[in-house]
Amino acid sequence: MKGFRLRRGRAVAACAVLAVxxxxxxxxxxxxxxxxxxxxxxxxxxxxxxxxKWCSDCHSTAEGPGSRALQRRYQGSLPAVLEQRSDxxxxxxxxxxxxxxxxxxxxxxxxxxxxxxxxxAAYLAPSQ
Numbered sequence: 001m002k003g004f005r006l007r008r009g010r011a012v013a014a015c016a017v018l019a020v021x022x023x024x025x026x027x028x029x030x031x032x033x034x035x036x037x038x039x040x041x042x043x044x045x046x047x048x049x050x051x052x053k054w055c056s057d058c059h060s061t062a063e064g065p066g067s068r069a070l071q072r073r074y075q076g077s078l079p080a081v082l083e084q085r086s087d088x089x090x091x092x093x094x095x096x097x098x099x100x101x102x103x104x105x106x107x108x109x110x111x112x113x114x115x116x117x118x119x120x121a122a123y124l125a126p127s128q
Contacts, residue, residue, distance in 0.1 A: 047123030050116050054107065055082065069102060082124055090121035097121075 044052065051060075058066030059082040067080040079085050094117055100106035112120070 045123070047119040050120045051123060054112055066104060085124065088125040090125045093121040093124050
């Protein structure tokens with residue numbers, strides 16, 4: 001009887017290892033089909049990627065420190081999230097990025113090139 005328990009325990013352990021190795025322990029109806037691919041996110045433009053790299057930490061949501069500073073400054077008369085603004089002019093964006101404003105740092109040409117800055121300014125001021 002003792003030998004049977006030992007073999008049974010090893011068999012259960014081997015089955016558990018095999019189940020985890022082959023596909024985890026979730027039921028079949030919860031596993032994604034191997035033929036399913038999630039919908040692709042829209043491609044981000046080059047300017048959008050520049051914004052994501054340099055600006056989004058502070059300016060992409062209302063909770064970001066840059067957006068909070070703009071909320072205090074404009075008291076709700078203008079959107080605080082930069083991508084929602086329609087009043088920004090390209091020359092102003094370039095000036096603020098190069099020289100900084102309030103607690104926003106300035107960015108050197110070695111960080112954001114003039115070409116990338118032109119793309120960013122056009123991205124934030126699309127109607128201009």
